[in-house]
Amino acid sequence: MDNSILSRFFGGKGSTEIPDLKVDSSSLPPPPTPPDKGNNDKTPKPGDKWSNFDPTGLERAAKAARELDASAHAKDALELARHQEQTKQVEFQSKLKEYETQVEHLKIEQIRAQNEERQKTLQQEAKLKKEQAEYQDLLSRRRYDDQLKQQSLMNEDNLRKQEQSVEKQESMRRATLEHEMKLRRENEVARAEAEALARAKADRENQDLRFEEIRLNAAERRKTWQDNIKAIGTVVGDGAKAFLTDWDKITNAALGITLAAGGIYAAKYGIGATARYVEARIGKPSLVRETSRFTVFEAVSHPIKTARRIFSKPEDSLRGVVLKPTLEERIRDIAIATRNTKQNKGVYRNILLHGPPGTGKTLFSKKLAMHSGMDFAIMTGGDVAPMGRDGVTAVHKLFHWAKSSNRGLMLFVDEADAFLRKRSTEKISEDLRATLNAFLYQTGDQSSKFMLVLASNQPEQLDWAINDRVDEIVEFDLPGRDERERLVRMYFDKYVLEPAMEKKQRLKLGDFDFGSKCTEIAETTKGLSGREISKLAVAWQATGYASSDGTLTEQMIDERVNDAVKQHQLKMEWIAHASPEQKGDDEAGHLTKKESYFAAEHAPKSDEKS
Structure with missing residues (x-):
């Protein structure tokens, strides 16, 4: 192609150098043929391809032209x-520009193909270099591992040699010591x-x-010895002779013996009475498992704790206790009235708390005593039956001790x-019946010294006099x-x-939403008591403590919750399938009570009622 045409296409001069691009001419369309301009020489030359041309057609055309002129x-x-000729010239120029445009597009495509090929070459070289570097790194690591293995083998060999040397020295030292001991023994x-x-x-000589x-x-x-016996006899004889001959000495001796005997008997009974008084005022009875009253020994052993207990302020009766709103309102009224x-x-009122285990009866009793400023003592009915005949005495001691409290005792x-079950049943023994009568005697009248709080999982078993x-x-x-949900969040x-x-x-x-997780756990733990939730x-x-890094994750929490729910369901199945023959007539009612709590909790209206 002419450089002038290319220079006009690229916007430069005709002398501008054009990059030497190889273009496949076979893929290009043939250039348009320019129209013939003014070549009127129609005479054929010898050997020309027009030599056999028939001029008659031209003559006819000339004739037609002359007629046209005329x-x-x-x-x-x-x-x-002329207009048609100009149109053909314009069409020729447009076709020529299209041809030049196609040529330039082909050059651009060829340049792009070369660039892509160059990039592929560079990528292949980079890949080869990377593989070569990785292979060199692998070889170096293998060499390093071989060096470590050789060093380890050398260290083991040296250690083995040192151990053998130490063993040899120890055997030599042991042999030396044995020889020395043998010589010493000889x-x-x-x-x-x-x-x-x-x-x-x-x-033999001496x-x-x-x-x-x-x-x-x-x-x-x-x-x-003979001289000593003679001297003692002489002294005793002289003393007896002088004593028997003096009537005043005999009278004084008789009075002294009488006073000594009276002092011995007075001390004996006085100490007993004092001990009983101290036991009633300070000593803890055998039936009491836990109490807020302190003994002299505790006051001496823990003076700071005792002083803190004496000067402690009353606490909220519902602090740490989670109950239904209606129940909270009721027991708060009881706490205020007691205080x-x-x-x-005034005269205290006796309370009966009943419900399933782990629902907060014991905890509320302690909080109630602390809120009212009273001392509290906890005993369990299972400790009375094993006492047998001593149960009556233990009950009397318990109430004498309770009445001696200056702050009032709950x-x-x-x-x-x-042990407070119905006396009409044949299962109760005579000793337990006598203990129940002693309890009824001590609680016949309401007292301003102590307050009675009874807790039972089966209140229908209590004697009518207790009710x-x-x-x-x-x-x-x-x-x-x-x-x-409140319990789960609190614990x-x-x-x-x-x-x-x-x-x-x-x-x-771990990283999880604590609030939503507590809500989810509250939905899952339906039927669990407060004690079971605290254990969970x-x-x-x-x-969390048992994990490898001490982290408690959400998955661990879910696993423990599922285990607790399964264990609760298993316990309920045990209760539901237990028969009266297996547990006895007295415990049949207890099982029925638990079954009723289980059925009430799993009923659809359980949460609506709460």
Whole structure:
């Protein structure tokens, strides 16, 4: 292609150098043929391809042209021909530009193909270099591993040689010590034999002298005893003679013996009475498992703790206790009434708490005593039956001790149905019946000294006289959905979040939403009591401590929750399938009571009621 055409295409001058691009001419369309301009020489030349051309056609055309010139429309025809010629020239120029454009596109495509090929080449070279570097790194690591193995083998060989050397030295030292001990034993045996022979020889030589010495010592000792006996007899005889002959001395002696005997008997009975008084005022009775009253020994052993207990302020009765709103309102009224009764020195009312295990009966009793400023004591009904005949005495001591409290005592009897059951049943023994009568005697009248709080899982087993002594009956039911969520959050904060925030403890928490997880757990733990939820929180803490890095994850929490739910369901199945023949008539009612709690909790309206 002409450089002038290319320079016009690229916008430069005709002298601008154009890159030498190889273009396949076979893929290009043929260039347009320019129209013939003014070549009127139609004479064929010898050897030309026009030599056999017939001129008659041209003659006819010339004739037609002359006729056209002679016609009136000759000028219009000429103008039309010139216009057609210009149109052909324009079409030729446009086709020529299209051809040049196609050539440039082909050049651009070829440049792009070359660039892609160059990039592929560079990528292949980079890949080869990377593989070569990886192979060199692998070889170097293998060489390093071989060096480490050789060094380890050398170290093991050196260590083995050192151990052998130490063992050899130890065996030599042991052999030396054994030889020294053998020589020492032989020398000691020889010395002992020589000393024994010398002592035997000396004893044989001095036998007569030793016998004479023994005889002299015996004679002297006999004479000394005889003189002492004579002196004692003389003194006693003279004293008895002087005493019997003096009437004043006999009278004083008789009076002294009488006073001594009276002092002995007075001290004996006085000490007993004092001991009983101290036991009633300070000593803890055998039936009491736990109490807030302190003894003299505790006051001396823990003075700070005792002073803190004496000067402690009353606590909220529902602090740490999660119950239904209606139940909370009721027991708060009971706590306020008890506190005002204590301040005004009125007569306390007796309360019966009943419900499934682990629903907060014992915890509420402690909080109630602390809130009212009273002392509390906890006993269990299962401790009374094994006492037998001593149960009556123990009950009387318990109430004498309770009446001696200056602050007022709240006596909490857990599992009260164990010994306060109906006397009409044949299962109760005579000793237990007598103990029940003693209990009824001590609680016949309401007292301003102590308050009685009974707790039972089967209140229908209590004797009718016990029910007559109860002024208030409160039912503690299993927690509902809202109460379970409050319990889960409270125990989660106590056993998981607070230990995790302390740097000294090993427990850490994974990344999850604590609030939504507590809500989910409250939905899952339907039917669990407050005690079971607290044990579940302790299980989370133990699981976190037992993990490899001390982290408690969401998966661990879910596993413990599923285990607790399965265990609860298994316990309920045991209760549901237990028969009266297996458990006895007395416990049949207990099983039925638990079954009723289980059915009530799993009923659809359980959470609606809560």
